[in-house]
């Protein structure tokens with residue numbers, strides 16, 4: 022898509038995506054977008070997320086996006102049967118119909134093989150289907166296609182992300198515990214008490230621009 026081989030049905034490139042999903046099916050992509058996309062990089066591929074069913078929020082998102090002609094619609098649901106996600110998808114389908122745009126030609130499903138969403142995407146011939154795996158928890162799915170496809174669309178080094186995750190996986194197994202970052206974090210947590218007593222410490226190991234971290238930190 023970024024190479025221009027997959028184009029919208031009007032022959033122009035896709036310039037953005039709307040991701041529909043909730044919980045783990047939306048937070049990982051939002052975190053990647055917030056943490057990795059430079060705020061000063063100028064117009065690039067845009068990622069908008071529809072993660073609730075608030076009619077005013079949906080109306081705002083559609084107004085901001087304008088025409089959907091060059092917009093991909095990523096429908097993300099591990100179970101493939103989450104009602105809020107289905108409602109969001111139906112809203113976007115209706116918006117496409119209002120604009121005389123074919124929904125399946127820009128729709129991509131990320132879901133468990135054989136789920137209701139997967140079957141719908143297959144039946145209607147959506148642009149693409151990507152798998153989730155049963156053994157990956159929804160809330161930890163950012164390194165599956167849930168996060169990697171948006172990362173790739175945004176132009177980020179998704180292979181590098183996977184390499185980094187593999188390195189952390191190895192590092193998390195290191196002994197002795199004092200050289201193991203996961204064990205050190207667990208120890209710090211334990212020392213602070215088990216009662217979410219985060220008030221006395223904080224850490225920020227990536228970019229200040231990470232809105233998700235900022236939102237979380239400010240609530241501590």
Ligand SMILES: O=P(O)(O)OC[C@H]1O[C@H](O)[C@H](O)[C@@H](O)[C@@H]1O
Pocket residue numbers: 043044045046097098099100101102103106159160
């Ligand atoms: O990915 P889905 O099956 O649509 O589920 C989406 C989300 O649903 C609920 O909010 C669960 O608590 C989350 O853990 C899950 O990520």
